[in-house]
Amino acid sequence: MILGGGPNRIGQGIEFDYCCCHAAMQLKELGYETIIVNCNPETVSTDYDTSDKIHFEPVTTEDVLQIYEKEKPMGVQAALIFGKKKSAVATPLS
Numbered sequence: 001m002i003l004g005g006g007p008n009r010i011g012q013g014i015e016f017d018y019c020c021c022h023a024a025m026q027l028k029e030l031g032y033e034t035i036i037v038n039c040n041p042e043t044v045s046t047d048y049d050t051s052d053k054i055h056f057e058p059v060t061t062e063d064v065l066q067i068y069e070k071e072k073p074m075g076v077q078a079a080l081i082f083g084k085k086k087s088a089v090a091t092p093l094s
Helices: 014-029 061-071 084-093
Strands: 033-035 054-057
Touching: 033 061, 061 084
Parallel strands: 033 054
Antiparallel strands: none
């Protein structure tokens, strides 16, 4: 399961979406099913060809934990996104 960057301002966050896309591509290449969680439908990572499953949900601890319980992924990747928000969401999953 790959956590997307969520909503961004125009001109910001492209590197986060790039990380999501490439994480999904690499994991698919290794034979894993990929799941992206992102609330921003205007990103490339939420294109239906990028991952096997997409959840358009807020990237919050509560929402991500619900998706985690439903999907039961092997792991969670915060798409190489650093910062307080992603750390706060990813830490309870570790």
